Structure formats: structure tokens, C-alpha cells
Amino acid sequence: MADEDAFHRHVAALLDRDTAPCAPQLVLSAHAQALDGGDHLIRVSLHNQSDTAQSDWQDLSVYDCRFAVLPGDGISIVPQRFHLAPRDYRLEALAEVIGRGTGCAAVPHGSGLRTETLPVHVQRTVVPRQAGVRHPRWRELADDPAPILDSVEVAMARYSREFAAACRAAQQLPHHKAIEADRAQFDDEARRFGLGRECLDLDPDLKLAFRLANEVFARVNDGRTYDSWRLYQLVYIVSHLPALAVREHPQRVDLRAELDHTDVLWFPAGGGKTEAYLGLILTALFYDRLRGKHAGVTAWLRFPLRMLSVQQLDRTLRMLIAAEELRAERRIGSPHDDPFALGYLAGGTGSPNDLHWDGGWWRGWEPEAAATRAGTFAEDHLRDRLVITCPYCERDSVRLRLDTDAVRLHHECAACQRILPLHVSDVEVYRTLPAIVISTVDKLTGHSWFPEFTAFQHGPRYRCAEHGYFSFPRFGVCSAGPDHCTAPKGGYPAARPIKDPVPALTVQDEMHLLKEELGAFNAHYEGMIAELQSGAGSGLPSKVLGASATIEQYQDQLRQLYGRRPRAFPAPGWTLGESFYTTTRPDFRRVHIGVLPHKRRKADVAAIVQGELLTEIARLQEEPKALRERLALHGLPDSDLPRLLFPYEVSLAYVNSKQHGTQLDEELGQLSDDLQHAGLDRVEHAVLTGEVPVPDLAAAIARVQREHLDTPRGERLRALVGTSVLSHGVDLERLNLLVLAGMPPTAADYIQVTARAGRTHAGIVVTVYDPVSRRERSMFSNFLSYHRLLDRMVTPVPINKYAYFAARRTLPGIVLALLHDAARDPALKPPPEGADYSKDFKRWWSAQRPLLDPWLERRIPACYRERVEGVNGRGLENDLVERIMETWRQEERPNLNKGAEEKRTAYLFLQQPLTSFRDIDKSTSFQSLTSSQDAFTALATNTADSKGGEDEPQP
Numbered sequence: 001m002a003d004e005d006a007f008h009r010h011v012a013a014l015l016d017r018d019t020a021p022c023a024p025q026l027v028l029s030a031h032a033q034a035l036d037g038g039d040h041l042i043r044v045s046l047h048n049q050s051d052t053a054q055s056d057w058q059d060l061s062v063y064d065c066r067f068a069v070l071p072g073d074g075i076s077i078v079p080q081r082f083h084l085a086p087r088d089y090r091l092e093a094l095a096e097v098i099g100r101g102t103g104c105a106a107v108p109h110g111s112g113l114r115t116e117t118l119p120v121h122v123q124r125t126v127v128p129r130q131a132g133v134r135h136p137r138w139r140e141l142a143d144d145p146a147p148i149l150d151s152v153e154v155a156m157a158r159y160s161r162e163f164a165a166a167c168r169a170a171q172q173l174p175h176h177k178a179i180e181a182d183r184a185q186f187d188d189e190a191r192r193f194g195l196g197r198e199c200l201d202l203d204p205d206l207k208l209a210f211r212l213a214n215e216v217f218a219r220v221n222d223g224r225t226y227d228s229w230r231l232y233q234l235v236y237i238v239s240h241l242p243a244l245a246v247r248e249h250p251q252r253v254d255l256r257a258e259l260d261h262t263d264v265l266w267f268p269a270g271g272g273k274t275e276a277y278l279g280l281i282l283t284a285l286f287y288d289r290l291r292g293k294h295a296g297v298t299a300w301l302r303f304p305l306r307m308l309s310v311q312q313l314d315r316t317l318r319m320l321i322a323a324e325e326l327r328a329e330r331r332i333g334s335p336h337d338d339p340f341a342l343g344y345l346a347g348g349t350g351s352p353n354d355l356h357w358d359g360g361w362w363r364g365w366e367p368e369a370a371a372t373r374a375g376t377f378a379e380d381h382l383r384d385r386l387v388i389t390c391p392y393c394e395r396d397s398v399r400l401r402l403d404t405d406a407v408r409l410h411h412e413c414a415a416c417q418r419i420l421p422l423h424v425s426d427v428e429v430y431r432t433l434p435a436i437v438i439s440t441v442d443k444l445t446g447h448s449w450f451p452e453f454t455a456f457q458h459g460p461r462y463r464c465a466e467h468g469y470f471s472f473p474r475f476g477v478c479s480a481g482p483d484h485c486t487a488p489k490g491g492y493p494a495a496r497p498i499k500d501p502v503p504a505l506t507v508q509d510e511m512h513l514l515k516e517e518l519g520a521f522n523a524h525y526e527g528m529i530a531e532l533q534s535g536a537g538s539g540l541p542s543k544v545l546g547a548s549a550t551i552e553q554y555q556d557q558l559r560q561l562y563g564r565r566p567r568a569f570p571a572p573g574w575t576l577g578e579s580f581y582t583t584t585r586p587d588f589r590r591v592h593i594g595v596l597p598h599k600r601r602k603a604d605v606a607a608i609v610q611g612e613l614l615t616e617i618a619r620l621q622e623e624p625k626a627l628r629e630r631l632a633l634h635g636l637p638d639s640d641l642p643r644l645l646f647p648y649e650v651s652l653a654y655v656n657s658k659q660h661g662t663q664l665d666e667e668l669g670q671l672s673d674d675l676q677h678a679g680l681d682r683v684e685h686a687v688l689t690g691e692v693p694v695p696d697l698a699a700a701i702a703r704v705q706r707e708h709l710d711t712p713r714g715e716r717l718r719a720l721v722g723t724s725v726l727s728h729g730v731d732l733e734r735l736n737l738l739v740l741a742g743m744p745p746t747a748a749d750y751i752q753v754t755a756r757a758g759r760t761h762a763g764i765v766v767t768v769y770d771p772v773s774r775r776e777r778s779m780f781s782n783f784l785s786y787h788r789l790l791d792r793m794v795t796p797v798p799i800n801k802y803a804y805f806a807a808r809r810t811l812p813g814i815v816l817a818l819l820h821d822a823a824r825d826p827a828l829k830p831p832p833e834g835a836d837y838s839k840d841f842k843r844w845w846s847a848q849r850p851l852l853d854p855w856l857e858r859r860i861p862a863c864y865r866e867r868v869e870g871v872n873g874r875g876l877e878n879d880l881v882e883r884i885m886e887t888w889r890q891e892e893r894p895n896l897n898k899g900a901e902e903k904r905t906a907y908l909f910l911q912q913p914l915t916s917f918r919d920i921d922k923s924t925s926f927q928s929l930t931s932s933q934d935a936f937t938a939l940a941t942n943t944a945d946s947k948g949g950e951d952e953p954q955p
Contacts, residue, residue, distance in 0.1 A: 024060045025050045028067070039078060044069050045102070046115075061598070068114035069099075077112060082785040086792040089175030090576040094788045103596065105783045119594045119780075121787035123758075124577070125587040126268060128230040131155045131580060137228040138218035142211050149197055152235065156190040159580045163187075166574040179574050186571035186580065189239060195254065196238035199245040206245055209286035210237075212330070216282050216322045217275075232570045232581035233276040236265060239569070240280055243543035244287055247500055250540060260868045262562045264511055264546035264554055265569055268791075269755030270731065273547045274312060277301075277507050278319055280545075284504045285323055285340060285435055289333035296498040297343075297456055299505040300542070301438045304513035305728070312509070313438055314698075317342050317422060318391045320436060324421065341421035343429035344386065345439035345446070346694060351386070351424040355407060356481060361693060372402045378414075384695045387411050388702040392418045396706060407467055407480045430455060431468030431479055437503075441514065441917060444525040447532070448813035448913040449906065451820040451834045452479060457536035458824050459498035469495055471824065472834035502537045510728050511546035511554075512748055512797055514561060519799035520806035521917040523561045528814045528863040530563070532821050535859075541867070549755065550748035553796035560801040563866030590758040594783045595768045603660040606741035606768045607667035610653045613737050613764075614671065614719060618680040621645055621713070642709055647761040650704055651737035652720040654727070654753050658689050660741050664721045681714035688722040697725065704732050727752040733760040740767045743776050747793035802876050807864065807884045812892060813913030814863050816906055818856060828852065841905040845896060860888060 001007040027049050033041040046067060050060040071077055077098050085095035098113050099106035105119035134140075134151040141148055163183045170176045200207040221227065229237075240263070246255035267273050281299040288298045301316070324340040327333065344351055351360075358364035361384045363371075371377040378399040387398050390413035397415035402408075408428055411420040423429050429437060430452035447453045451472050452460075460469035464478035467485055470492075477485045478492065508514070514522050526544075533541045544562050551557075551568075558566035573579035597605040620627045624641040631644075655661045665687045672683040686700045700717065707716045720726070720735075727749060738757040744750045757763030769776040779786055786793060800806075819841070823830035828851050835841040845852065861881045866872045895910045906913050 021058055022050065022055050022060060024048055024062050026062060042069070064117050065104075066115050066117070068109045068112060070110060070112035082782065082789070084782075084793065085785070085789055088792065089170075089173075089178055090572070090574070091789060091792065093576075094785075097782075097785050101781045103598075103777075103781075105594065105781060107784060117596070119783040121592040121784055122588055123590040123592065123787070125585045125589040126271070126577070126582050127585055128232070129579070129581060129583040131159065131231065133231060135228055136231065136234045138214045138221070139227065141229075141234075142215040142218060145200070145207075145210060145214070148234075149200075149238065152231070152238075153190075153194060153197065156186075156193060156235075156580065160187055160190055163574060170574075182572055182574060185568075189235065189569065189571055192239040192242070192258075193235050196241040199241045199255070200238075203245055203248060205248075205290035206241060206283075206287055209244075209283045209290055210241065212286045212323075212326060212332070213237075213279055213282035216319060216326055217279065219326070220318055220322045229275075229279070230272055230581070232267065233272055233279065235581070236276045236569060237279045237283065240543065240545070241283070244284055244504055247504060247538060247540060248291055250538065256540075259541055259543055260564055261567045262544045262546060262558045262564045263567045263569055264548060264551065264558060266548060266551055266554070267570070269549040269752060270759040271549075273549070274315060274509075277509075277545060277547060278316065281316075281436065281505060281507070282319060282323055285320075286327070286332060288435075288500075288504065289327065289337055291499070292333075293499045293501075294334060294336065294496065295338040296433050296435075296459055296501045297437055297503045298435045299437070299507065300456075300503045301436065301507045301509065302441050302443075303438070303509050304441055304518065305510075305725075313342070313344060313386060314389075314391075314702075316436060316438060317387065317420065320421065321391050338433070338435075339421060340436075341423060341432060341434035343423045343432065343434035343437040343439075345426055345429055345437060345443040351426075351694075352409070353426045355402075355409060355425055355427065361695075368402055369404050372404055377402055383699065384693070385411065386424060386695055386698055387420060387422065388699060389706060390416060390418070391420065392416050396702070405466070405484075407484050426450065427452075427479060428468075431470065433460065433469055433498075441508075441518070441522050444522065444529065445813055445914045445916060447525070447528065447817035447820070449816075449915065451823065451836045453817075454820055454824050455501070457502055457532045457821070459501035459537075460495040461824075462492040463495040464492055472836065473832060500538045500540075502533045502540065503542050506542040506544045508544070508546045509548075511548040511557070512550050512794075513728075514557070515797045515799050517806060518917045519557070519561065519797065520801050520803050521810055521914065523799070523801035524807065524810040524814060524864060526562055527865065527867070528817055530867050531859055531862045532817070534862075535821070550751050550791075550794045551797070552792075552794040557797045557799050559866075559871050560799050563871055564868050565871055588762040590754065590763040590765055592754070592783075592787050593764070593766045594780050595766060596777065596780045597768065597771055602768045602770045603655065603663050603741045606653055606655075606660075606739050606766075607664050609766050609768065610651050610664070610719065610737075610739045611667065611671045613651050613739070614683055615675065615680070617645055617648055617737075618675060618713075622680065646709055647734050648736050648764075649716065649718050650720065650732065650734045651718070651739065652722060652726065652735055652756060654738065654740045654744075655721065655723055656742050656744060658691075658723065661687050661689055661721050661723060664741070668719050668721065676714075681712075683719050684715065684717045685719035685721065686717060688720060688725055690723060690725050692725065701730060701732065704734055724749065724753075726756060730756055731759055732756070735759070736761050736763040738763065738765045740765070742770045742773070743767065743779055746795060747790065748795070751790060751794070802880050804880075804883055807880060808887055809911065809914060811860075811884055811887060812906075812909035812911050815856065815860065815888070815892065816909070816913050818859050818863070819852075819905070822852065822855060828855065835905055838902050838905045838908055841908075856888075857885075861885060 001010065025048065027047045029045050029047065031043045035041055046065055048062055052060055079096035079098050081095055082097050085091065098108060101115060104115040104117050106113050107116045107119065132151065132155045134148045136148050163186060167179050167183050170179050200210060218227070242255045243258045246252060246259065249255055265273050265276060284298050320340050320342050327340065352362035353359060356365045362368065368377065371380050378401060381400040385398055385400055389396050390398050393413060393416040395413065395415040397413050398411050398420065399414050401410045401412045403410055409425055411422050423432050423434055426446065430450060433455055452470060454471055455469060461471040462478070463469050464480070464485060467478045467480040470479040475482045477487050530541050544564065546558070554568055555566040570579065570581045577584035595605060621642060624638045627641055627645070628636065653664050655664060668683060668685045676682045688697055688700060703717045736757050738754060740753065744753055754765045757765055769780040771777065819835040822828050823834040829848050831840045831844050833840045835844065864881050864884055865877055891910050896908050898908065902908055
């Protein structure tokens with residue numbers, strides 16, 4: 001255009017002055033359907049019947065519509081029972097609804113109801129109940145636990161009497177049996193707490209160990225805003241002291257009975273379950289040293305997925321370091337006892353199995369040793385550290401260092417020069433036998449592949465002065481191998497026998513994830529471990545504990561997994577939201593908001609919501625006066641306002657597929673550019689999926705934890721995009737804004753995901769539902785009922801240990817683990833090298849078959865049977881054993897007679913022993929034809945949406 005006037009003339013010529021805007025055509029309709037008894041089913045709908053063809057330039061949509069339905073005089077709305085509501089006497093008041101929405105939620109409004117397009121549910125705060133108990137401060141318990149424990153015992157007796165009164169009041173009510181069962185559960189908890197107190201009086205070493213554990217918690221948390229246990233945590237720890245005391249007092253039948261139970265700690269996410277079992281583990285550590293166990297594993301902490309163990313690794317390591325410092329200071333045990341250390345068994349991309357071979361980020365011994373000589377090793381592996389912040393000096397100076405002489409991979413602080421007591425390769429864990437081992441459940445298959453695992457039951461046979469423990473020579477030397485060790489003249493010295501080498505505690509966290517094939521395989525290996533423990537040391541098995549925030553009908557799962565009597569803790573009260581241990585306050589814990597998009601995809605809307613939240617927080621940080629006006633904070637100085645916003649600076653967008661994760665990653669990149677242009681700083685963000693290496697996840701978590709207001713905003717990590725890898729075990733005080741791009745597959749997953757927000761501060765959770773999904777549309781329509789009853793929407797864990805397919809797959813690995821165990825029994829005349837290599841095994845098998853055959857015939861069935869008689873159905877147990885023994889006799893045992901062409905005994909079996917509980921079949925690649933590419937892409941996308949980004953551990 002020549003000038004502005006020319007431009008305006010051109011526009012005027014194009015303008016259609018006859019076009020008039022259209023008004024949306026809305027139709028409100030009502031329909032009444034007669035029902036039995038004089039009732040009517042009423043439907044009231046608002047439809048937009050606009051003809052979009054009339055206007056291709058005008059948006060005829062109507063947003064945020066709302067209308068109400070109010071009954072007239074003499075008419076009332078009859079509440080209906082929500083069809084998914086559980087039959088629980090405490091929830092009856094929440095089980096009724098007055099209406100159901102379509103494309104909206106129906107909410108109460110006066111005597112009627114109204115529509116709501118942005119439904120909101122407020123989740124209240126559950127806090128510890130004092131119940132007349134003296135505040136359970138760690139310092140006071142470390143000095144003298146008696147006064148506090150006395151007050152707990154008195155309070156439990158008083159609550160039991162109140163519970164009995166509630167039962168009497170309910171005698172004529174339908175839920176009388178249910179409330180009686182809850183009362184019986186609580187009374188049993190009171191009995192076990194009393195038994196735990198008796199054990200403290202019975203065994204001075206146990207009492208001292210309990211006091212020392214409290215001292216550790218006091219030291220680690222010194223300077224924090226809290227200084228005590230929650231009531232349920234204290235009762236939990238004391239109630240399980242009999243399971244520790246029995247290892248010194250096996251003649252006590254009542255103490256031995258505690259090992260016949262599997263106890264699951266069932267408490268909401270973020271409620272302190274980890275601290276509860278860590279308190280018990282610390283007590284067990286000190287007790288073992290005090291009673292003469294100088295080395296070996298005390299507690300084995302297991303997780304279903306390798307990503308879950310990252311933050312727990314850091315927590316546990318800090319507690320362990322404080323415990324070791326206290327042990328040395330108080331001179332607990334002998335000066336020659338092994339110091340407390342932590343072993344990490346994850347495999348795959350998380351940590352190397354063996355330093356000799358490449359795998360994941362580990363390049364193999366020769367390349368890594370060369371990098372060490374060149375001085376580049378630490379720099380090469382900055383992204384591979386499991387711990388970044390030094391627990392000793394609190395600096396972000398931890399580096400990896402390869403000790404080529406000791407053949408060990410160290411986490412060492414470059415600032416304070418201290419080596420962390422952390423062993424991250426599998427072989428190092430076997431060589432050091434650290435006091436606490438953290439692993440994935442898949443590492444149970446290591447009993448088949450690594451004969452040194454036998455030290456977990458029997459202790460080691462030898463100790464190399466330079467490379468640690470071992471039981472089976474490797475080419476005539478210790479497990480470091482002939483390239484790194486030379487056998488001393490006269491042979492290696494025998495290792496000092498470990499008293500009661502079986503771990504006192506096995507803790508299975510996130511127990512609800514042990515399901516389907518994973519659960520079935522795990523059940524068989526748990527039976528195998530129990531059988532191995534029965535023939536070792538004191539003959540006492542580990543005490544098995546579980547923890548979960550989401551379980552339903554846990555009894556069958558625990559019976560099948562462990563073959564012991566199931567028990568849950570803590571017991572509920574007779575009133576919703578109230579128990580002996582907790583009470584509910586009106587404070588907000590989380591605010592849930594539902595969004596059902598129209599004409600937009602869920603990932604698009606989720607990106608918009610996350611972007612708006614990030615932008616608004618950044619603007620408020622720039623305009624403290626606006627924040628003060630909004631929140632009426634007129635008495636608060638400007639300098640304090642940034643601290644109010646800091647806990648809401650980090651947001652998480654949860655996605656069910658990696659494809660959506662990529663989309664949100666791109667949207668955050670664009671948002672970051674826009675904010676930078678607006679002068680609000682870039683948004684640093686990270687995408688965390690199951691494909692992300694464990695060290696990268698650890699680095700992101702550490703970054704959020706260590707960054708503070710002094711860190712420039714543009715350098716702070718302020719946004720995360722994650723799949724199910726972030727739904728468990730990630731506890732960040734600054735993560736309080738959460739946006740979900742669609743519902744996770746199950747209610748349990750939803751509970752776990754949303755619990756990432758609101759751990760310390762009130763959290764905001766925005767769920768963007770998929771308008772295409774019938775399931776998600778229904779959830780949106782029932783938004784309020786679903787969230788009120790959320791904890792009871794959890795479905796039972798599907799597990800079947802009696803599946804013959806699963807038993808056939810676990811049989812070879814279990815037999816091989818038994819053979820490694822047999823190689824520790826001199827009565828069976830094993831070769832010194834053990835049964836790992838086929839040439840050694842074949843020689844042993846041929847010479848000692850008359851001894852080995854009946855030995856295996858006795859022990860194989862025991863691995864598949866329940867550990868406590870009568871826990872499971874006798875018919876199912878017998879049928880499984882009969883079928884598995886038939887497979888052993890007719891298929892696997894004959895196959896062991898073939899020639900020793902294979903190098904390792906594992907390959908003699910008809911089916912190779914499992915290396916993981918997930919990788920059970922060989923994968924086959926395929927691709928679509930060009931003509932079916934669109935259909936294949938849509939199918940793959942839908943499958944990813946339904947499964948989410950899974951985090952599968954590697955062997």
C-alpha cells in the first residue's frame with residue numbers, strides 16, 4: 001500500500017456491511033420419566049443448536065454455562081446411591097448423590113442442584129492426633145522412652161474403651177459386625193504395642209538400640225520445624241520390636257509368632273511411611289551390632305521399579321551416615337566390626353552389575369580404567385552420579401571415582417574428600433555385604449545368577465584383605481578376578497563367621513505394584529528366599545513388612561506373595577477421618593479442579609493450564625503489591641512475599657504417554673521464549689520418563705531440593721513433565737502445582753500421582769479429562785463423588801501365584817538358586833568353585849546325584865508352598881506343587897544330564913532362568929505397511945495412553 005489512507009480504502013472495499021453477527025441458538029429442554037412409587041426421573045439439558053455453517057468467522061460456542069434446578073413446593077429430590085460407592089459404614093453419608101451431569105458436574109444448590117463446568121473438591125488435612133499422649137520427641141525418647149511409651153499405652157487403653165462403647169451403640173445397626181472387626185484390629189495393635197514394650201524391658205540391648213535410633217533422627221532433623229514422631233510411626237516401630245527380639249530369644253513362642261505375619265503399613269502418600277520403617281531399620285542396625293552381629297545385611301529394602309528407589313536412597317544414606325557416626329562415638333560393638341554401609345542393587349542403566357563388563361552408562365573396565373589414568377573419569381560421569389549433594393558437608397561436590405586397586409566405584413566428595421558409604425555395583429554389594437541393601441524386586445533373580453548371593457543367608461566363606469568377602473573362588477582368586485588379585489600364600493583367610501547372617505528385616509515398599517506376572521514371579525522367589533533362610537543361620541526368616549498408600553483387599557495379595565498371615569496397620573476408627581492416630585482439620589491439603597475440554601485435545605489444554613500457572617506465578621513475583629492486594633496481606637513486608645510464592649514455583653505436568661510428554665516439552669520451550677521476551681526469565685524444565693537414566697532423575701530431584709531464592713530465577717528448575725516414573729517416591733516440598741493431561745489408568749495411580757503435590761504446603765491439582773474417552777467423561781461427570789470416595793475407588797491387586805505358566809518360568813531359576821545354596825553345605829560334598837560353571841556342576845552332579853536328588857525333591861516343593869500352614873487353600877497349594885514337580889522330573893532334571901557344552905550351568909536348563917521379572921519373552925520387531933501407517937500410529941498412541949510411561953527395571 002502506498003500509504004495508510006490507501007490501506008483503509010482497501011479494507012473498506014472488502015468490508016461486507018450486510019453481514020450481521022449471529023447469536024448462539026441455545027435450547028433448554030426438560031423431560032420427565034415416570035418411575036415406580038410415584039417418583040420421576042428428570043432430565044434437564046442445555047443444547048447449543050447453532051448452525052456453524054451460517055458463520056465461518058464467528059465463534060458460536062457458549063462458555064462456562066450454568067443453570068440450576070430447584071424443586072417446587074411439596075417436591076423433593078430423592079438422593080441416589082453412587083453405584084461405585086463401597087459398603088463402608090463410615091462412608092454412607094458420602095455415598096449418595098442428588099444428580100448426575102453430562103458434560104458437567106452436578107453440585108448441590110439450595111434445595112436443588114446446579115451445573116458446574118469447573119468442579120472443585122477440597123481435600124482436608126490429616127494430622128497426627130495427640131490423644132493425651134506426651135509429645136513423642138526424639139530427644140526425649142533417646143534419653144528415656146518410658147514416660148512417653150507409658151502415655152501411649154494409657155491412651156490406647158482409653159481409646160479401646162471408647163471403641164467398645166461405639167460398638168455397643170451399634171449393636172442393632174447393620175454395620176455392627178464391621179465395627180466390631182475394626183475394634184478387634186485396634187485391640188490387637190494395642191496388644192502388640194504392649195508386647196513391644198515388654199521386649200524393651202526384656203532385652204537391654206534392644207532398649208539401647210531403640211534409644212540410639214531416636215538419637216539419629218534427632219540429629220539428622222536438627223534445626224527443622226519438626227522434632228518428633230507422628231503417633232502412628234511410634235506405635236508402628238514399637239509394635240515390631242518383638243520381630244527383632246526373637247532373634248535373641250527364639251524360645252519365646254509369642255515372639256516367633258510375629259514372623260508368621262506379613263504386615264503392611266497402609267497410610268496416605270506423604271504421611272511419613274518411609275520415616276516409620278527407617279526408624280525400625282535403624283533400631284535393627286544398632287541391635288545387630290549390640291548383640292554381636294559384626295557384619296552382614298540387616299535390612300533389605302525393595303521397590304518394584306528402579307526409579308522409586310532414587311529419593312529413598314538419599315534419605316536412607318543420610319540416616320545411615322548419622323547412625324555410623326553415633327556408633328563410632330558411643331563405641332557400639334567391636335572396633336573390628338564393619339561400618340554401616342548402603343548397597344544399591346538396580347542394574348540396567350542405574351548401576352553396573354559387574355565392573356568388568358560394559359552395561360548401561362558403564363563402558364567396561366578397560367575404557368573406564370583408561371579414563372581414570374587420563375584424569376577424565378569424574379568429568380565423564382557427572383550425569384551418572386546417584387548422589388550429588390554430599391551428606392557430610394552439604395555441597396554439590398560428589399563425584400564418581402574408580403579405585404582400580406580395590407576394584408570399586410566410589411561416590412567421593414571433592415570438597416571434603418570423604419567417600420560415601422555407598423556401593424552401587426552388584427559385585428561390590430556381594431563383596432561388602434552392607435548393612436542396608438536397596439534394590440528392585442527383580443534383583444531376587446540374582447540368587448540364580450550370582451552364587452555370592454548365598455552370603456545373604458550363610459555369610460561369606462573367605463575375606464580378601466584388598467577386595468572383600470567372597471565364597472566361591474573365581475579362577476582361583478577372589479571375586480575381583482585374576483586380573484586384579486593374586487591369591488596369598490596359604491590361601492585366603494576364612495571370613496569371621498557372621499552371627500545370624502539372615503537379614504532381620506525385609507521391607508517391600510509400594511506393595512500395590514506387585515501384581516499380575518510381576519507379582520506371581522515375585523511370590524515364587526519370595527518362597528524360595530524363605531526356604532533358603534530356613535536352612536541357614538538361626539533358621540529364623542526375615543520379618544516381612546510392606547508399605548503402600550493404595551491397597552484394597554490386601555489379604556489375598558499378601559497371602560499369595562509371602563504365604564504368611566496378612567495384617568494391616570494402622571487400624572481405622574469408627575468415624576470417617578478420625579482414628580486413634582489421626583484427626584482431620586479443615587485446612588486445605590489439596591484443591592482438585594476438573595476440566596473437560598471441547599474441541600481441544602487434553603494435552604493442548606494441559607499445556608495451556610501449566611503455562612498460565614507458570615506465567616501468573618512469575619508475574620506475581622514481579623508485582624508483590626498485587627500479591628498483597630489479592631491475599632489481603634497488608635501487614636507483611638515486601639521482603640517476605642517472595643517466600644510465599646517460592647513453594648508454588650515448580651509445576652509438574654503428568655502425561656500418560658511419551659508422545660504427550662514431547663508435546664508439552666515443546667510448549668514449555670515456546671513459553672520459556674515468550675517469558676524471556678516479556679522480561680520474566682526463561683523457564684528451565686525437564687522431561688522425565690521411564691527411559692531417563694536413574695542418575696538423571698536423581699539430578700532433577702536434587703536440583704529442585706537445593707535451589708533457593710538466592711538462585712537466579714532463570715536458572716531454577718521450574719517445570720517438570722513426567723510419566724508414571726514420577727508417580728511414586730518423589731517427595732518435593734516445592735512441587736505444589738500439578739496438571740494432569742488425562743486420567744491415569746487406575747484410581748491407585750491417580751492417588752499416587754496427585755500426592756506429589758501438597759506434601760507440605762496446600763497443593764493445586766488440575767485434571768484435564770479426555771473428552772473422547774467415555775471413561776474419563778464419566779469420571780468428570782462424577783467428579784465430586786469420585787474424589788470424596790477416592791481412597792475406596794482402588795481396585796484389588798490382580799495376582800495369581802498358582803498360574804502354571806508362571807511356575808514353569810520360575811522353576812529353573814529357583815532350582816539353580818537351590819544348587820548354589822547346596823554348594824555351601826559340606827555334607828553334599830560340593831566343589832570349592834560352586835555350581836556356577838557347568839564343568840564344576842556336572843562333575844558334582846555326576847558324583848553326588850544320590851545326595852542331591854532327595855535334597856532337591858524336599859526343597860523345591862517348599863519354595864512353592866505357603867510358609868504358614870493354612871494361610872492359602874490346601875488344594876491350590878498341592879496342585880501347584882504336583883505340577884511343578886512333574887515339570888522338574890520330566891523336563892528340567894533330564895536336561896541337566898546333557899553334556900557340558902555350555903559354559904554356565906544356567907544354560908543347561910530347558911528354559912533359561914529369569915534375569916528379570918518382566919523380560920520373559922524375546923521381543924520381535926515389526927512395522928506397518930504404508931497403506932496402514934495411520935491406523936498403526938493411532939493404535940500405538942492409544943496403547944501408550946492406556947499404559948502410560950512405564951518404568952521397567954533392568955536385570
